[in-house]
Amino acid sequence: MTVRKELLNNIRIVDPYVPGEQPRQKVVKLNTNENPYPPAPEVKAVFDELKEDEFRLYPDPTSGKLIKALADQLKVGEDQIFVGVGSDDVLSLCFLTFFNSEKPILFPDITYSFYQVWANLYRIPYVCPKLDGKFRIVKEDYYKVNGGIIFPNPNAPTAIYEEVDFIEDILRHNRDNIVIIDEAYVDFAGKSAISLIDRYDNLIVTQTFSKSRSMAGMRIGYAVSNPELIRCLNDVKYSFNSYTMSCAAISCGAAALENTEYFKTNISKIVQTRENVKEQLRDLGFECTDSKANFLFVTHPRYDALKLFEELKEAGIYVRHWNDPKIKDYLRITIGTDEEMKIFLDFLKKKIGA
Protein backbone atom coordinates (compact mmCIF):
# COMPACT_ATOMS: atom_id res chain seq x y z
CA MET A 1 0.00 0.00 0.00
CA THR A 2 1.36 3.46 -0.81
CA VAL A 3 0.66 6.27 1.62
CA ARG A 4 -1.43 9.06 0.09
CA LYS A 5 0.02 12.49 -0.75
CA GLU A 6 -2.45 14.17 1.65
CA LEU A 7 -0.85 12.29 4.55
CA LEU A 8 2.73 12.77 3.39
CA ASN A 9 2.26 16.56 3.33
CA ASN A 10 2.20 16.65 7.14
CA ILE A 11 4.97 14.21 7.85
CA ARG A 12 8.51 15.27 8.77
CA ILE A 13 10.52 13.68 5.98
CA VAL A 14 14.29 13.84 6.53
CA ASP A 15 17.52 12.57 5.01
CA PRO A 16 19.00 10.66 7.95
CA TYR A 17 22.62 10.45 9.03
CA VAL A 18 24.26 7.30 7.73
CA PRO A 19 26.42 5.66 10.40
CA GLY A 20 29.43 3.52 9.50
CA GLU A 21 28.83 -0.20 9.18
CA GLN A 22 28.92 -2.40 12.29
CA PRO A 23 29.68 -5.80 10.75
CA ARG A 24 28.96 -8.77 13.00
CA GLN A 25 31.56 -11.04 11.44
CA LYS A 26 35.18 -10.69 12.51
CA VAL A 27 36.92 -7.99 10.46
CA VAL A 28 39.76 -5.52 10.93
CA LYS A 29 37.47 -2.70 11.94
CA LEU A 30 38.95 0.70 11.14
CA ASN A 31 35.76 2.44 10.03
CA THR A 32 34.00 4.14 12.97
CA ASN A 33 36.79 5.59 15.13
CA GLU A 34 36.32 3.27 18.08
CA ASN A 35 39.22 2.68 20.47
CA PRO A 36 40.88 -0.71 19.87
CA TYR A 37 41.76 -1.17 23.56
CA PRO A 38 39.40 -2.14 26.39
CA PRO A 39 38.09 0.48 28.83
CA ALA A 40 39.82 0.93 32.22
CA PRO A 41 39.50 -2.28 34.31
CA GLU A 42 37.39 -0.37 36.88
CA VAL A 43 34.60 -0.11 34.30
CA LYS A 44 34.10 -3.86 33.91
CA ALA A 45 34.43 -4.37 37.67
CA VAL A 46 31.62 -1.87 38.34
CA PHE A 47 29.49 -3.31 35.55
CA ASP A 48 29.79 -6.82 36.99
CA GLU A 49 28.67 -5.55 40.39
CA LEU A 50 25.50 -3.77 39.20
CA LYS A 51 22.67 -4.42 41.66
CA GLU A 52 19.25 -5.79 40.77
CA ASP A 53 17.75 -2.41 41.70
CA GLU A 54 19.84 -0.77 39.03
CA PHE A 55 17.82 -2.75 36.49
CA ARG A 56 14.47 -2.58 38.29
CA LEU A 57 14.33 1.09 39.20
CA TYR A 58 14.56 4.20 37.06
CA PRO A 59 18.01 5.77 37.11
CA ASP A 60 18.88 9.04 38.87
CA PRO A 61 17.50 11.58 36.35
CA THR A 62 20.31 14.02 37.24
CA SER A 63 23.05 11.38 36.65
CA GLY A 64 24.53 12.88 39.83
CA LYS A 65 27.35 10.38 40.35
CA LEU A 66 28.65 10.81 36.80
CA ILE A 67 28.29 14.59 36.89
CA LYS A 68 30.22 14.80 40.16
CA ALA A 69 33.03 12.58 38.81
CA LEU A 70 33.26 14.73 35.67
CA ALA A 71 33.19 18.00 37.63
CA ASP A 72 36.06 16.77 39.84
CA GLN A 73 38.03 15.64 36.82
CA LEU A 74 37.53 18.83 34.80
CA LYS A 75 37.73 21.17 37.82
CA VAL A 76 34.43 22.89 37.06
CA GLY A 77 31.18 23.14 39.01
CA GLU A 78 28.64 20.31 38.89
CA ASP A 79 26.21 22.88 37.51
CA GLN A 80 28.53 23.38 34.51
CA ILE A 81 28.05 19.86 33.11
CA PHE A 82 25.29 18.21 31.12
CA VAL A 83 25.43 14.51 30.24
CA GLY A 84 23.71 12.61 27.45
CA VAL A 85 23.53 9.37 25.48
CA GLY A 86 26.78 9.90 23.60
CA SER A 87 27.76 13.32 22.34
CA ASP A 88 25.33 12.81 19.44
CA ASP A 89 22.49 13.13 21.94
CA VAL A 90 24.14 16.13 23.61
CA LEU A 91 24.81 17.86 20.28
CA SER A 92 21.32 17.22 18.98
CA LEU A 93 19.85 18.80 22.13
CA CYS A 94 22.28 21.72 21.75
CA PHE A 95 20.97 22.37 18.22
CA LEU A 96 17.41 22.35 19.54
CA THR A 97 18.19 24.52 22.56
CA PHE A 98 20.64 27.10 21.22
CA PHE A 99 20.07 27.51 17.50
CA ASN A 100 16.75 29.33 17.32
CA SER A 101 17.71 32.44 15.39
CA GLU A 102 16.38 33.34 11.95
CA LYS A 103 19.99 33.85 10.93
CA PRO A 104 21.92 30.90 9.55
CA ILE A 105 24.20 28.88 11.78
CA LEU A 106 27.70 28.26 10.42
CA PHE A 107 29.66 25.03 10.15
CA PRO A 108 32.39 23.99 7.70
CA ASP A 109 31.47 22.48 4.32
CA ILE A 110 33.60 19.45 5.20
CA THR A 111 32.80 18.33 8.74
CA TYR A 112 30.79 15.88 10.83
CA SER A 113 27.86 15.12 8.53
CA PHE A 114 25.38 14.91 11.41
CA TYR A 115 25.34 18.73 11.74
CA GLN A 116 23.54 19.12 8.45
CA VAL A 117 21.08 16.38 9.40
CA TRP A 118 20.16 18.09 12.71
CA ALA A 119 19.89 21.48 11.03
CA ASN A 120 17.45 20.02 8.50
CA LEU A 121 15.56 18.02 11.14
CA TYR A 122 15.01 21.11 13.32
CA ARG A 123 14.62 23.44 10.30
CA ILE A 124 17.55 25.61 11.29
CA PRO A 125 18.96 27.69 8.41
CA TYR A 126 22.67 27.09 7.82
CA VAL A 127 25.61 28.19 5.71
CA CYS A 128 28.77 26.08 5.26
CA PRO A 129 31.96 28.12 4.71
CA LYS A 130 34.56 26.26 2.65
CA LEU A 131 37.75 24.89 4.17
CA ASP A 132 40.94 26.22 2.56
CA GLY A 133 43.03 24.20 0.07
CA LYS A 134 44.71 22.40 2.96
CA PHE A 135 41.45 21.47 4.69
CA ARG A 136 41.90 24.17 7.35
CA ILE A 137 38.99 26.14 8.78
CA VAL A 138 39.24 29.82 7.75
CA LYS A 139 38.40 31.63 10.99
CA GLU A 140 37.50 34.94 9.31
CA ASP A 141 34.56 33.15 7.63
CA TYR A 142 33.06 32.85 11.11
CA TYR A 143 33.18 36.57 11.84
CA LYS A 144 30.10 37.34 9.73
CA VAL A 145 26.50 37.62 10.95
CA ASN A 146 25.22 34.23 12.10
CA GLY A 147 22.77 32.41 14.36
CA GLY A 148 25.42 30.26 16.03
CA ILE A 149 28.56 28.31 15.18
CA ILE A 150 29.58 24.67 15.52
CA PHE A 151 32.63 22.68 14.45
CA PRO A 152 34.68 19.79 15.76
CA ASN A 153 38.24 20.32 16.98
CA PRO A 154 40.02 18.27 15.69
CA ASN A 155 37.71 18.55 12.68
CA ALA A 156 36.27 15.36 11.18
CA PRO A 157 37.04 13.69 8.86
CA THR A 158 40.07 15.92 8.16
CA ALA A 159 41.59 15.22 11.65
CA ILE A 160 43.11 18.72 11.77
CA TYR A 161 43.37 20.39 15.19
CA GLU A 162 43.39 24.15 15.78
CA GLU A 163 45.00 25.70 18.87
CA VAL A 164 42.92 27.29 21.61
CA ASP A 165 43.91 30.82 20.43
CA PHE A 166 42.12 30.12 17.17
CA ILE A 167 38.93 29.19 19.05
CA GLU A 168 39.28 32.28 21.23
CA ASP A 169 39.44 34.55 18.16
CA ILE A 170 36.17 33.10 16.92
CA LEU A 171 34.59 33.50 20.36
CA ARG A 172 35.74 37.12 20.56
CA HIS A 173 34.14 37.92 17.20
CA ASN A 174 30.86 36.25 18.22
CA ARG A 175 30.05 37.62 21.66
CA ASP A 176 26.31 37.49 20.93
CA ASN A 177 26.25 34.05 19.30
CA ILE A 178 26.57 30.58 20.80
CA VAL A 179 29.73 28.77 19.71
CA ILE A 180 29.83 24.98 20.17
CA ILE A 181 33.19 23.22 19.96
CA ASP A 182 32.75 19.46 19.46
CA GLU A 183 35.82 17.92 21.08
CA ALA A 184 35.06 14.25 20.37
CA TYR A 185 38.74 13.69 19.50
CA VAL A 186 40.54 16.34 21.56
CA ASP A 187 42.19 13.87 23.96
CA PHE A 188 44.37 12.66 21.06
CA ALA A 189 45.22 16.21 20.04
CA GLY A 190 46.01 18.90 22.58
CA LYS A 191 44.48 21.49 24.86
CA SER A 192 40.72 21.69 25.33
CA ALA A 193 38.68 24.86 24.90
CA ILE A 194 37.18 24.11 28.34
CA SER A 195 39.94 26.44 29.57
CA LEU A 196 37.94 29.34 28.03
CA ILE A 197 34.61 28.52 29.66
CA ASP A 198 34.95 31.01 32.51
CA ARG A 199 35.80 33.90 30.17
CA TYR A 200 33.24 33.36 27.39
CA ASP A 201 29.58 32.99 28.30
CA ASN A 202 28.82 32.06 24.65
CA LEU A 203 30.95 28.86 24.67
CA ILE A 204 29.80 25.24 24.91
CA VAL A 205 32.31 22.39 24.67
CA THR A 206 31.20 18.80 24.09
CA GLN A 207 33.24 15.65 24.70
CA THR A 208 32.62 11.90 24.67
CA PHE A 209 33.57 8.62 26.36
CA SER A 210 33.32 6.86 22.97
CA LYS A 211 36.84 7.42 21.69
CA SER A 212 39.57 8.11 24.27
CA ARG A 213 37.76 6.12 27.00
CA SER A 214 36.89 3.07 24.82
CA MET A 215 33.20 3.20 25.72
CA ALA A 216 31.30 3.80 22.45
CA GLY A 217 28.91 0.97 23.33
CA MET A 218 27.95 2.53 26.66
CA ARG A 219 26.87 5.84 25.04
CA ILE A 220 28.15 8.66 27.25
CA GLY A 221 28.77 12.23 26.12
CA TYR A 222 28.72 15.58 27.89
CA ALA A 223 28.69 19.34 27.46
CA VAL A 224 30.62 21.84 29.59
CA SER A 225 29.54 25.48 29.79
CA ASN A 226 28.32 28.06 32.31
CA PRO A 227 25.49 27.17 34.73
CA GLU A 228 22.89 29.23 32.87
CA LEU A 229 23.36 27.55 29.50
CA ILE A 230 23.55 24.13 31.18
CA ARG A 231 20.22 24.88 32.87
CA CYS A 232 18.70 25.68 29.44
CA LEU A 233 19.94 22.32 28.11
CA ASN A 234 18.52 20.48 31.11
CA ASP A 235 15.14 22.17 30.68
CA VAL A 236 14.97 20.93 27.09
CA LYS A 237 16.15 17.46 28.11
CA TYR A 238 13.45 17.20 30.81
CA SER A 239 10.90 18.22 28.18
CA PHE A 240 11.99 15.27 26.09
CA ASN A 241 13.06 12.33 28.28
CA SER A 242 14.00 12.54 31.97
CA TYR A 243 15.90 9.26 32.08
CA THR A 244 18.41 9.40 29.27
CA MET A 245 21.34 7.78 31.09
CA SER A 246 21.02 4.17 32.26
CA CYS A 247 22.22 3.12 35.73
CA ALA A 248 24.99 1.15 34.00
CA ALA A 249 26.16 4.19 32.03
CA ILE A 250 26.14 6.43 35.12
CA SER A 251 28.15 3.98 37.25
CA CYS A 252 30.54 2.80 34.53
CA GLY A 253 31.16 6.35 33.35
CA ALA A 254 32.09 7.47 36.86
CA ALA A 255 34.36 4.41 37.24
CA ALA A 256 36.17 5.18 33.96
CA LEU A 257 37.30 8.52 35.37
CA GLU A 258 39.07 6.93 38.36
CA ASN A 259 42.06 5.63 36.45
CA THR A 260 44.02 8.51 34.91
CA GLU A 261 47.14 6.43 34.42
CA TYR A 262 45.30 3.90 32.24
CA PHE A 263 43.68 6.71 30.25
CA LYS A 264 47.01 8.39 29.49
CA THR A 265 48.73 5.14 28.52
CA ASN A 266 45.87 4.18 26.22
CA ILE A 267 46.04 7.54 24.44
CA SER A 268 49.80 7.55 24.07
CA LYS A 269 49.69 4.07 22.49
CA ILE A 270 47.18 5.28 19.91
CA VAL A 271 49.13 8.47 19.20
CA GLN A 272 52.32 6.49 18.71
CA THR A 273 50.62 4.05 16.34
CA ARG A 274 49.07 6.99 14.47
CA GLU A 275 52.45 8.63 13.89
CA ASN A 276 54.02 5.31 12.74
CA VAL A 277 51.20 4.56 10.33
CA LYS A 278 51.24 8.12 8.99
CA GLU A 279 54.91 7.73 8.13
CA GLN A 280 54.46 4.34 6.48
CA LEU A 281 51.52 5.57 4.42
CA ARG A 282 53.60 8.54 3.24
CA ASP A 283 56.34 6.09 2.21
CA LEU A 284 53.71 4.35 0.05
CA GLY A 285 52.91 7.63 -1.68
CA PHE A 286 49.78 8.57 0.30
CA GLU A 287 49.14 12.17 1.26
CA CYS A 288 47.88 12.47 4.85
CA THR A 289 46.63 15.53 6.67
CA ASP A 290 48.51 16.24 9.89
CA SER A 291 46.09 14.15 11.94
CA LYS A 292 45.78 14.84 15.63
CA ALA A 293 42.82 12.48 16.10
CA ASN A 294 42.51 8.69 16.38
CA PHE A 295 42.07 8.40 12.62
CA LEU A 296 43.87 9.38 9.42
CA PHE A 297 42.49 11.14 6.35
CA VAL A 298 44.45 10.05 3.29
CA THR A 299 44.52 10.14 -0.48
CA HIS A 300 46.78 8.54 -3.08
CA PRO A 301 47.57 10.31 -6.37
CA ARG A 302 47.55 7.04 -8.35
CA TYR A 303 44.84 4.94 -6.68
CA ASP A 304 41.11 5.45 -6.75
CA ALA A 305 39.86 5.79 -3.16
CA LEU A 306 36.52 4.06 -3.73
CA LYS A 307 38.20 1.13 -5.48
CA LEU A 308 40.72 0.82 -2.66
CA PHE A 309 37.91 1.00 -0.10
CA GLU A 310 36.12 -1.87 -1.84
CA GLU A 311 39.25 -3.97 -2.18
CA LEU A 312 40.08 -3.47 1.48
CA LYS A 313 36.55 -4.46 2.43
CA GLU A 314 36.79 -7.56 0.27
CA ALA A 315 39.92 -8.46 2.27
CA GLY A 316 38.02 -7.98 5.57
CA ILE A 317 39.51 -4.56 6.35
CA TYR A 318 36.84 -1.91 6.92
CA VAL A 319 37.68 1.79 6.50
CA ARG A 320 35.40 4.74 5.63
CA HIS A 321 34.75 6.43 2.29
CA TRP A 322 32.20 9.10 1.33
CA ASN A 323 30.72 9.72 -2.09
CA ASP A 324 30.70 13.48 -1.44
CA PRO A 325 32.56 14.98 -4.46
CA LYS A 326 34.64 17.20 -2.12
CA ILE A 327 36.25 14.20 -0.39
CA LYS A 328 35.60 11.28 -2.72
CA ASP A 329 39.36 10.82 -3.29
CA TYR A 330 39.97 10.28 0.44
CA LEU A 331 39.74 7.42 2.90
CA ARG A 332 39.34 7.76 6.64
CA ILE A 333 41.21 5.13 8.60
CA THR A 334 40.70 4.61 12.32
CA ILE A 335 43.85 3.85 14.31
CA GLY A 336 43.61 0.27 15.59
CA THR A 337 46.15 -1.84 17.45
CA ASP A 338 49.65 -2.23 15.97
CA GLU A 339 48.63 -5.74 14.84
CA GLU A 340 45.54 -4.45 13.04
CA MET A 341 47.50 -1.65 11.39
CA LYS A 342 50.10 -4.16 10.22
CA ILE A 343 47.39 -6.19 8.44
CA PHE A 344 46.14 -2.97 6.83
CA LEU A 345 49.62 -1.81 5.80
CA ASP A 346 50.66 -5.27 4.53
CA PHE A 347 47.61 -5.25 2.25
CA LEU A 348 48.56 -1.83 0.89
CA LYS A 349 52.21 -2.73 0.47
CA LYS A 350 51.23 -5.74 -1.63
CA LYS A 351 48.88 -3.62 -3.69
CA ILE A 352 50.81 -0.38 -4.05
CA GLY A 353 54.38 -1.12 -3.02
CA ALA A 354 54.70 -3.83 -5.67
Ligand code: PMP
Ligand atom coordinates in the same frame (compact mmCIF):
# COMPACT_ATOMS: atom_id res chain seq x y z
N1 PMP B 1 31.31 14.39 16.98
C1 PMP B 1 32.13 13.91 16.05
C2 PMP B 1 32.98 14.85 15.27
C3 PMP B 1 32.16 12.53 15.78
O1 PMP B 1 32.95 12.04 14.81
C4 PMP B 1 31.34 11.67 16.53
C5 PMP B 1 31.39 10.17 16.29
N2 PMP B 1 30.65 9.73 15.23
C6 PMP B 1 30.50 12.23 17.49
C7 PMP B 1 30.52 13.60 17.70
C8 PMP B 1 29.53 11.42 18.28
O2 PMP B 1 30.10 10.49 19.11
P1 PMP B 1 29.33 9.82 20.32
O3 PMP B 1 27.85 10.04 20.09
O4 PMP B 1 29.71 8.40 20.28
O5 PMP B 1 29.80 10.53 21.55
